[in-house]
Amino acid sequence: MDEEAVGRTVRLAGWVHRRRDLGGVVFLHLRDRTGLVQLAFNPDWTPGPVVEQLGDLNPEDVIAVGGRVEMRPADAVNPDMETGRVEVRVEAMERVSEAAPLPILVAIPPDEELPSEELRLRHRVLDLRRPEMQRNFRIRHLAANSARRALADDGFLEIETPFLTRRTPEGARDYLVPSRIHPGEFYALPQSPQLYKQLLMVAGFDRYFQIARCLRDEDLRADRQPEFTQIDVEMAFVDEDDVFAAAERMLARVLSEAVGIDLGGPVPRMTHADALEHYGTDKPDLRIPWRLEDFTDALSGLGFGIIDGVRDAGGRVRGFRVPGGAAISRSRLDSASATAQANGAKGALWLKRSETGWSGPPARFLEGEPGDRLAAAHGIEPGDLALMVAGPDSETSPSLDALRRTIAADEGAVEEGLRWTWITDFPLFEADPDTGMAVASHHPFTMPDVTEPERLLSDPFSVGSRAYDLVLNGTELCSGSIRCHRPDLQRAILKVLGMGEDEIESRFGFLLESFRYGVPPHGGFAMGFDRLVAMLVGTTSIREVIAFPKTTAARGLLEGAPSPLAADELIELGLSLR
């Protein structure tokens, strides 16, 4: 609908977005998925009955009109509107459907806040009509299409896997489906197609992908929904370089075709150990220029009891320099200390350097040479702040990660743009903090970086893995690994995780059995599609890119899910409630 249509007689249908009744002449914005266009009603070209009917029109009525596309008068052009140079001079109109008064507005004035998310979800069909939401889902569609085409062009085959699956108690809680035919037995909805895609590799499908729904019965967040979508990819006869290249080819195409962004060359890599050392987290936000440093040498042995005590206990003083941060107020530093405590540390230490000297808790130990040494070793200039946490790395890392992110956000130190990185060389196992038991740091089907099963059993925590994550701006977007295709290593891994022979057989026997008949080395990844799209449209809540999301209490407000079952329905399923 633009200049090229001028002079044409058209028939348009859509929703009444907004109406401006000037008495003799009436303007109306008609809206559909493609946008807005102005309808002009004027007694000079609009029949009387149509003009009369206009008075009854409500916002969100569905109407169909016939008329002629014309240029607007020069002084009535709206440069803010895509179709603002033209209008449709209406000669006929039909009111197709009448809209009741709206619980929430679709045409929200520019200075008005959005309705509460509760109301937006309850009246989702109205919320989704807003042009912003229409744009989100157009981008989601483009991204899915690009990913599918990119993978297909790369030789991947799209194959579907079951929704009704066997429960695998590792990992997240499963959503369960009672079997009517087998009372007392349950299907599990898949947390991911992990095992099936490995079976497809054994089945000879070389390169598989699926845009797959995954379901996990865990507590929710802005970036976590009970059902979410992954671009699930697996390939045989590959190493990490092959997987990264495939992921990057797909990503480059999605970014370029959906939103016109350039991925910008190969994604850099960082080891898990380096990420923890320099950023305190395995998903660093590289838009923040500050890196963690070890201040232990510069600050210990000066008589500051806290620091010397931590050092003697094997801990370190780590922190980061905030250029110009000396201007940060005492109260904000106090709240920084609270942030550190909320993340497991005893508190945060701070030091400000001015032209005349140091201030902050350790300042009195820094008179003269020690202060100069500190400044030189860590590049601390007058006007800078150093924010530090003392303790074991297990406490300082999460605290410093939180501090680095909150202070950077406060100070406007988060740079624009997209900063991607692969995180590699994860440990195979982590110790459960409560029980000390080994748990898989990625998942139990990851290839260890050792070849002897004995090494796994004797010293599991020293074993590395061939797992990797793709991190964007501090968000884990994608995760994967080269899989363990050796039955002996796989059994050893499951043993380390605390399973006996019988349990291994009953839960994963089908996988290990398949490995007996010729299994190709394989690996892959799963990319969080909702998070990717959220990033593409510029939001952090994946509810903005899911048409009908659940609330944080896992309810569907629109349809009213979940809902109770009647007694006879329970009986048919062989269930009774406590």
Add this chain to the structure above:
RNA sequence: GGGGCUGUAGCUCAGUUGGUUAGCGUGCCGGUCUGUCACACCGGAGGUCGCGGGUUCGAGUCCCGUCAGCCCCGCCA
């Protein structure tokens, strides 16, 4: 499971140390207006202050509980 924020008209919000009749904007209804685009102007209707209990002469305001939404921790291989 834990912590925090929010809940007042259809919607977005204000509401002072507890005090008389709870307000602005928008939407809705009625009216005027022939080039608007958040049209403008005039008039009107609209309230279980989330719900329950308590303190008080008196509670939107204070206390306890509860429900809902959101954010975070735990959890999410």
